[in-house]
Structure formats: structure tokens, C-alpha cells
Amino acid sequence: xxxxxxxxxxxxxxxxxxxxxxxxxxxxxxxxxxxxxxxxxxxxxxxxxxxxxxxxxxxxxxxxxxxxxxxxxxxxxxxxxxxxxxxxxxxxxxxxxxxxxxxxxxxxxxxxxxxxxxxxxxxxxxxxxxxxxxxxxxxxxxxxxxxxxxxxxxxxxxxxxxxxxxxxxxxxxxxxxxxxxxxxxxxxxxxxxxxxxxxxxxxxxxxxxxxxxxxxxxxxxxxxxxxxxxxxxxxxxxxxxxxxxxxxxxxxxxxxxxxxxxxxxxxxxxxxxxxxxxxxxxxxxxxxxxxxxxxxxxxxxxxxxxxxxxxxxxxxxxxxxxxxxxxxxxxxxxx
Amino acid sequence: xxxxxxxxxxxxxxxxxxxxxxxxxxxxxxxxxxxxxxxxxxxxxxxxxxxxxxxxxxxxxxxxxxxxxxxxxxxxxxxxxxxxxxxxxxxxxxxxxxxxxxxxxxxxxxxxxxxxxxxxxxxxxxxxxxxxxxxxxxxxxxxxxxxxxxxxxxxxxxxxxxxxxxxxxxxxxxxxxxxxxxxxxxxxxxxxxxxxxxxxxxxxxxxxxxxxxxxxxxxxxxxxxxxxxxxxxxxxxxxxxxxxxxxxxxxxxxxxxxxxxxxxxxxxxxxxxxxxxxxxxxxxxxxxxxxxxxxxxxxxxxxxxxxxxxxxxxxxxxxxxxxxxxxxxxxx
Numbered sequence: 001x002x003x004x005x006x007x008x009x010x011x012x013x014x015x016x017x018x019x020x021x022x023x024x025x026x027x028x029x030x031x032x033x034x035x036x037x038x039x040x041x042x043x044x045x046x047x048x049x050x051x052x053x054x055x056x057x058x059x060x061x062x063x064x065x066x067x068x069x070x071x072x073x074x075x076x077x078x079x080x081x082x083x084x085x086x087x088x089x090x091x092x093x094x095x096x097x098x099x100x101x102x103x104x105x106x107x108x109x110x111x112x113x114x115x116x117x118x119x120x121x122x123x124x125x126x127x128x129x130x131x132x133x134x135x136x137x138x139x140x141x142x143x144x145x146x147x148x149x150x151x152x153x154x155x156x157x158x159x160x161x162x163x164x165x166x167x168x169x170x171x172x173x174x175x176x177x178x179x180x181x182x183x184x185x186x187x188x189x190x191x192x193x194x195x196x197x198x199x200x201x202x203x204x205x206x207x208x209x210x211x212x213x214x215x216x217x218x219x220x221x222x223x224x225x226x227x228x229x230x231x232x233x234x235x236x237x238x239x240x241x242x243x244x245x246x247x248x249x250x251x252x253x254x255x256x257x258x259x260x261x262x263x264x265x266x267x268x269x270x271x272x273x274x275x276x277x278x279x280x281x282x283x284x285x286x287x288x289x290x291x292x293x294x295x296x297x298x299x300x301x302x303x304x305x306x307x308x309x310x311x312x313x314x315x316x317x318x319x320x321x322x323x324x325x326x327x328x329x330x331x332x333x334x335x
Numbered sequence: 336x337x338x339x340x341x342x343x344x345x346x347x348x349x350x351x352x353x354x355x356x357x358x359x360x361x362x363x364x365x366x367x368x369x370x371x372x373x374x375x376x377x378x379x380x381x382x383x384x385x386x387x388x389x390x391x392x393x394x395x396x397x398x399x400x401x402x403x404x405x406x407x408x409x410x411x412x413x414x415x416x417x418x419x420x421x422x423x424x425x426x427x428x429x430x431x432x433x434x435x436x437x438x439x440x441x442x443x444x445x446x447x448x449x450x451x452x453x454x455x456x457x458x459x460x461x462x463x464x465x466x467x468x469x470x471x472x473x474x475x476x477x478x479x480x481x482x483x484x485x486x487x488x489x490x491x492x493x494x495x496x497x498x499x500x501x502x503x504x505x506x507x508x509x510x511x512x513x514x515x516x517x518x519x520x521x522x523x524x525x526x527x528x529x530x531x532x533x534x535x536x537x538x539x540x541x542x543x544x545x546x547x548x549x550x551x552x553x554x555x556x557x558x559x560x561x562x563x564x565x566x567x568x569x570x571x572x573x574x575x576x577x578x579x580x581x582x583x584x585x586x587x588x589x590x591x592x593x594x595x596x597x598x599x600x601x602x603x604x605x606x607x608x609x610x611x612x613x614x615x616x617x618x619x620x621x622x623x624x625x626x627x628x629x630x631x632x633x634x635x636x637x638x639x640x641x642x643x644x645x646x647x648x649x650x651x652x653x654x655x656x657x658x659x660x661x662x663x664x665x666x667x
Contacts, residue, residue: 046419054418061411158432171436248406250432257405299415304372305402 027271027323031286034319035293042297049300056177058296060247062266063181064240065259066288069266070192071236073284075229076267077196079209079276080135082124082230085237086259087146092116092241094150097159097251106165113242114235120146121234125227135230143260150253159251170247181243188236193281205229209276266291269316290315362395365615366416367608368409368426369400370453375585375667377427380452380608382666384425387612387634394616397421406430413437416446423447423615428455435459447619451611457644461618462625464611464639466602468648472555472581473508475600475652477517479579480551483597487519488550491542493563493580495530495556505555523549528559535562543570554580557587560599564590584655584663591660603653604667606636610649614639 042049049055068085075082095116096109104112120142127138172180196202207215208222216222240259245251270287272279294315298308367384369377381398388394397416401408406429416424417440424441428434428450438448438459448455451464467475480490492509494502506525513520523546528535535554539562542552552567554560560580564587567576573594582599590596610633617623623631629641639647655663 048418048420051418057414057418060414158430160432167436244407247436248410248430248433249436250430252406252430252433254405254430255433256407258403295411296415296418299411300419302397302399302415302419304399305408305412306372309402 028280028282028286030319030323031269031271031283031290034315035286035290038290038293038297042293042300045297046300049297052177054296054300056173056179056182058292059179059182059185061295062288062292063185064244064247064256065263065266065291066185066285067188067240067243068233068236068259068263069270069284069288070188070281071229071233072263073267073270073272073279073281074192074196074205075135075233076264076272076274077209077276077279078205078226078229079212080128080226080229081139081264082121082135082233083139083260083264084120084124084143084146085233085240085263086256087143087150088117088120088234088237089241089244089256089259090150090253091120091146092238093245093251093255094153094159094253096241096245098153100159100162106163109162109166110169110242113245114238117238117241118231118235121231121237122227124234125230128230129223129227147253154251154253160249162246162249166246167249168246170243170245181247184239184243188239189281189285196281201225206277209273209278262291265312265316269319362393363423363616363619364395364397364419364421365423365425365612365619366397366399366421367611368412368416368424369398370409370427370429371404372400372402376604379604379666380427380611383605383608383610384612386605387609387616390634391613391616394612396612401429404429406433409434410437413441417441417444420444421446423449423619425449425451425611425615426455426460427452429453431456447615449611449615449618449625452607454646457646461645462614462641463644463646464607464614465646465648466607467650467652469504470508470512471648471651472505473510474512474516475654476505476553476555476580477509477512477520479598479600479654480553480577481517481520483577484520484550487521489521489523489546489548490551490553491523491546491549492525493535493538493542493552493554493556493559494525494527495559497527499530499556502555509553528554528556528562530556530558532558532562535559536566539563539566540570543567543572543576549576551577551579554578554582557581557583557601560596561586561590564595567595568593581652582655583667584660585665585667587655588660588664591655591657598654598656600652600654602649606653607649609634610636610639 072082092113096113099109099112124139124142127133128135169180174180174183196205204220204225207220208225212222244256266287267284268274270284294312295308298311367381384396388396399412401412409429413424414437424446431454435456435458438455442448448460449462449464450460452466454463492506494506513522526538526542528538535558539552543549552563554563560578560582564578567573567578578596579599581601583601587599613634614631617631618625625641625645627641627643627645630638632638636650639649641647
């Protein structure tokens, strides 16, 4: 069968849908509406919410996790996952703490923090791509490994004495209430948006997630791209480690405990398919903001933490399940 | 958009439930931040905090804490308390260092910050309230045994591990108090059960076998004290050997009931929460100042004196005996 024959038999439209219509019913629109609704509810429920400093403090609830979620989104779109990100934060922070004791100053500390993150990510990437192990198994292992090393080094002790200039990353403000953390998050979100949606690298990430075999036969160097994505995720965990360590002003091996699940929650809430192949950076950014709005808003009302996690769980299930139910309902009506 | 409807409904219900008491503007708002919620010890502290609030009047206590005991979770809570412009934060910290920047920020915004139970480094709080201190604990564990031995007698200590910092400091303090305050009490030996039930049981058996005249076993550890009381019960030595020390009332109630122990002690969380609110209120309303050497009232619990680092010890460990074990065993 020749290609001309195919073209005759099937009508292939230039666009699948009216662009306006698809934008209106997209996942991102839904997330924007949810974010606006929560924002409005917060403003009504607490007199302290609509205040420049409150809104600025709110960003600290999601920025570090959100930065990792940007890279994690690419990794999950490519059909892999990294559960060791919180452990990478702990190990990277611990090594930075050791460097402080050795007299390393701020620029060196940042380099070490990012370097350890990158190295951990590369280690994950090597195990997955060279040995062909499933990433969920590899990173469950390295999750214990990285944090275990931090515990061996520190035990029940803590590293303190970070230089005063180091505090800028997690506690500093660029202008008025605009913190360094939020500026970095915006820049990184734009970079990741460009990488995923405007470069051939981004197209290859989607291709791998949809069908790695087809991608391989199309000349995509699947293993290499996966390796790069693991490195990128490790690097972003390193960035988060610098920010969090700077914000806490100290290191304990229990730092960032449980962050990996919150990061993955953001990615999934952001509309990235957990099976790989689809998703967008805008969705992940919106999901990060929603998580920040929910936790801070409920915090202002002094809602106990356990109720807060129930709420986030319900939010996740609702937002994930409803469009699926909606589609089923429409399919049934159509048929 | 049924998604939105559901979200609205859920959030509105949540808001309605929790927003109502949040508005009383004229009250002094004191936040009692604990290591984690769902812990009987801290729920008891909250009970004391509410008691202090109603005693002082015009005080609203916000009882809050993260779900899991992490410093990051507590920082999120501190940030939201800063935004709510509370008057004081009284915190039992999950990490003495990591909370310092957040609490410093709270103090910069004019909020009174104290730590209690589990402390924060001095630069992150105005004062710290310890439940007790080493000398008081050392003295109390001997007193618990000595009170039942008016004519003196032999006692032995069953400790945790030989490297446990807390226990070693208490035992040193106990040894120091012996010749001055309890001249008739003879400490025959100190053994170590490593906070392990099996090892503690074996050590207790060994003590009884090698010291036939032993009158009391003192275990300044919640694991050791249960093991020793069980051995005394099993060997039918109730009435001959009195087991005492530091014990959790809920774990230890049966041994007070069966007579293996006359009394044990531990910090009283109700008094601790009460005192934390009392001190926060005094500092927030500028009725008192936190400075080294200052003597501050803590209402019905008494008075504390601040040391060089603005830390203070509340009181000697609280005694539990037949008269009150029933009540406290339900709390923690």
C-alpha cells in the first residue's frame, strides 16, 4: 500500500479541534478556575489572606517542591519516575554542611549543592539506562541509599553555621515582597516550558513516553535522553536543596522528609499522565500554586494538618476522576 | 462544571467549620505549636493551655501542629501564624536549629516567641521552658524511693544505656543529692538495660538475685521501670521491693494498682501547657520581661527563674500514685 492510497482512504484534518474550544476545555483552564476559586474562598474565609506579605509567605509553601516538579514532569512524561528526590535534597544538604565545616564560602556551597544533586541524578540515570532496571525500583533503592548516607554522616547531629550571605537564597528578597525563591521559580518555569514545548528535545520526550520503541526506530536516542532527564531531576533537587538549606539555616538528615510524594502529587494534579506521554509545564506550575494556596489558606484557618492532607487527597482524586467520569458519561450519551 | 461545584462546597464547609472562632479581635492570641497532632502528651498540654486561658481571661489559644513531626511542617505553620498576626507563639520544636529563621521573622514582626518542652536555639526565642531540670530529676528519683523508707535502706538504679546522656546526667545528680539529703539511703549499684525490655528484665532479675536486702529499684527510664515492676510482680516480691522511677502513667498503671510500685514520676504535660500560655501572655502583654535572672510567675504552678540563656525549669517531676494514676493514665 502506498502513501497516496492512504491519503485517499482517510481524512486527516489539519487541526484536531477548534483551538479556542480546546483551550476553553483544557486541563489548564480547569486548574486556573480551581486556583481562582480557592483564592476567592481564602480571601473570604480569612481577613489575613489578601495581604502582600501573606501572599509572599505563601510561595514558600510550594517553590522548592515546585522546582523539582518541573523536572519530574519531563521524567514522568518520558515514562520514568524518580522517588529519590527528597533523599537527594538530604544528601546534598549534608555534603554542603560538611563543606561549611571545612570553611567553604557561599559560591562554593552552591556549586557543591548543585553538583551533588547532579551526581545523584546521574547515578539514577546510569542504573536505569545502562542496566535497564525499572526506574521505580532503582529510585526506591537510591531513596534509602542517599538518605542513609546522610544519616551515617550526621547521626542525630546537625550542621549549622552557614555563612550569612548563604541565607539569601531561601530567605532573601529581590524587591519588596518578591523573594529570590519565587523569581527563580518563574525563570525556571519559563526555561522548562521552552524546553518541553518549543524544542525538538521536548518533542522527543513526548515521543519516548508515547512509544519508546517507535521513538527508537525514528532515530531518537532514547537512553541518552532518559539519562539527561534523570540528571536534570537530580540537578533540580540540588537547587531545591540549596534553597531549603538556606531557608532552614541548618542541616539534619531528616530534612525534606516526604517531599517526593508531594512533588509527584503536583505533577499528577498538573495533568501529566502518570503512564507517560502527555502533560504540560503550565499545568504543573498551576498545580504547584494550587497546593500552596490550599495549604496556606487552610493554615490561616488553623485547620489541623491531618485535615489538610485529607483535603489535598480529595482534591487530587476529584480533579483526576471527574474529567474521566465526564468523558465516560459523554461517550455513553454519544453511543 | 461539577468539579468547581464540589470544590466550592467542600471548601465552604471547611471554611464554615473553622472560620467561626477566628475573628475575636481583642483577645490576646497565643498559638500553642506542638511537634505533631494526635499525640496524647500534647493534647494534655493543650488542656492546661485552655485552663490558663480561661483563668487569665481574654486569651484565645490556637492549638496547632503538623501531621508528621517535621521542622518543615512547623515552619509552614509558623508562617501562617505570622500572617494571622498572633500575639505569641509557644512552640515545642521538632528541630532546635531549622526553626530559628522562621521564628526570628516572627519576632521581627513583633510576635512574642517562647519554646517549651523541646527547645529552640537561644537566638530563635525569647525564653525556653524546660519541664524540669537535671538536679530536680536526680533528686526526685531518690526521693520517690526514700519517702517509703523512713529508716533507710538499699536501693539500686536500672538505667537505659551506659552512654545515654540524659540518664547519666540524672544519675550523677542523684548521686550528688544522696549524702546531703538522703543520708540513710544506700545506693548499691547502677546497671544498664539499654532501654530494651528483655535486657532490662534480665538486669532486674540479676539485681534481685545478687542483692537479697534490696528495698527499692529506681529506673529513670520508661522501658526499664516497666520491666523491673514486671519482674517484682512475677517473683512475688510485691511489698518487699518497691519499684520506682520515671514512667508513663498509661503504661505503668497496672503496677501502681497491684502494689509493685508505690509511686513514680514524670513531667506533667498539663502544667507544661498551662505554664507556656501563662508565660507567653505575660511577655506578650509586657507584664514581664525575659532576661537572665528574671523571676517570672507561672500562676498556680509557681515561679521560674531564667538562667543565662533565658531558659527555665518548670518544676520537679510530677508524682503519680494510687490517688491520681487513674486520671493521668487516660491522658498519656
